[in-house]
Every structure is written in structure tokens, then in C-alpha cells.
Amino acid sequence: MIPLAHTLTVCWVALVFCFPAVLATDWIDYPSAGYATMTHYTLPENYIAACGCTADSTHYPTAAMSQMAYGSSTAYGPGCGRCFNLSLINTFTSDPPFYPPQDERSSVVVKVTDLCPLGGNGWCSATANKPNAGGAYINFDLAWPSSSISDNFFPSNDFGVWNISYQEVNCTQDWEGGKVAAALGSIPDGGSVCCPANPSGNDTCPSYSDANGIP
Ligand SMILES: *[C@@H]1O[C@H](CO)[C@@H](O)[C@H](O)[C@H]1NC(C)=O
Ligand SMILES: *[C@@H]1O[C@H](CO)[C@@H](O)[C@H](O)[C@H]1NC(C)=O
Ligand SMILES: *[C@@H]1O[C@H](CO)[C@@H](O)[C@H](O)[C@H]1NC(C)=O
Ligand SMILES: *[C@@H]1O[C@H](CO)[C@@H](O)[C@H](O)[C@H]1NC(C)=O
16 A cells, blocks of 8 residues: 555655656547557466456456456456447457458457556557557457367467557356356455446446546
């Protein structure tokens, strides 16, 4: 808590410098369907990720969402719990690019349980004014391999960055864990978790970093 208290004090004393920093959290307002990029990362089974979704959520397809679309730099944000149908289109960092035939394009419905931070390998670094190197404003970092996703989900030996299409879907109806009580909701852990079973309209998570004055 000391670094946070220190930050708040600095903000309090120097409001002039604090306000621009707060206003600079310019979250990305993305459409419910469009193009994005997809990377993948290792999420150990039963791991509690940034949103604080239950351990059992990891038994089904999940992904981390790039920070400025996720809507928080820490803990939970408005992206938490949302479900998206992600469909592979092509690789573009491979040489040559790879375009699987239309009938061999995998798709998967994921639930967002984690934050993919700005920085790092750059794929999660899009801002409202600047897309990532794939021209996308959202990156989905798929938890893969996963016991819930077939090993041949990626149709070539190149597991680089994929250009994908995404569509927000109804978790209850379309996510594999959508009717499994143990996979839904958040762990009981004070105030820093938020993982709606099927966020829509008024039950999406607020931004933890905005609410706590964290840039
Ligand atoms: C992604 O796919 C769309 C639709 O085919 C295309 O317009 C776009 O240029 C592709 N982007 C990349 C980075 O390959
Ligand atoms: C999602 O699907 C469930 C089950 O089919 C349905 O009861 C619910 O109304 C849907 N929610 C929304 C927001 O469409
Ligand atoms: C996901 O997208 C694929 C490819 O467009 C489509 O075939 C599939 O029906 C979609 N799944 C859902 C649940 O929307
Ligand atoms: C959220 O929306 C639903 C349906 O639109 C409504 O029944 C419910 O009272 C709302 N909850 C809050 C906390 O506003």
C-alpha cells in the first residue's frame, strides 16, 4: 500500500500533474465485432488471473485482453468475463504469410479472464490512437495449450501472431463453461476481483485502475 499512498499524495499535492495522467487513460472503445490479432500464452490450469475468475474457468477456453481494450492497468476491468468468438484468418509475421483454406479456419469462444499489459512483446500495446503492428486495436492472448482446446487448433507449425476476426457472444449460450457453476463468477477475495458470468449492459466490471487512481 505504501507506493499507492505515495502516488495519491503526489497527486493531491500536484493536481496539475495528476489530472493529465488520469485523463490519459484513454480506453479503447471497440465494436462488438471486427478484426484483431491473436497471440498465445501459458496459463497454468487453476491459476487465478487478473480478473479473479474462479480456478475452474481455466478448464475452458480463456484469453487475456490487451490493456487499453480491457480497460484497466491492474486487476479487473470492463473486459473481464466477456466472451468472444475468435476465428483464425491468417498469419502475417511468418515468411511467407499463411492463409488456411476457409474450411480449415479454427474458431473458439473464449472468456476474458486476464489482462495483457501494455509493453511486453508489443502485441498488447495498441492505444486509442495507435494500433499494434498488425493494424489491430485489440489483441487476444489465448491461454494455450489448454485441455479445452484441440491440439490442432492452429493449423500450421507456425504459432506466430494471427490475424483473426472476433465477435462478442453470449457467454451462457456460447462459452463451453457458460453453464458450469464452478467456472463462473469470481473467487471470494475482498474487493479486487470481478468476473461476471455473462456481462451485459449494467453488470460489466468497472476499471480497477481508474477507481484507485492508478495510471
Ligand atoms: C486481416 O484480415 C483482414 C480480412 O481478410 C484483412 O483485411 C487484413 O489486412 C488482415 N490483416 C493482416 C495483418 O493480415
Ligand atoms: C444469453 O443466453 C441465455 C441462454 O440462452 C439467455 O437466457 C440470456 O437472456 C442471454 N443474454 C443476453 C444478454 O442476450
Ligand atoms: C464462431 O465463428 C465461426 C466462424 O465464423 C462460426 O462458424 C461459428 O458458428 C461461430 N460460433 C459462435 C458460437 O458464434
Ligand atoms: C440491470 O439491468 C437489468 C435488466 O436491464 C435490471 O433488471 C436490473 O435491475 C439492473 N441492475 C442494476 C443494479 O441497475
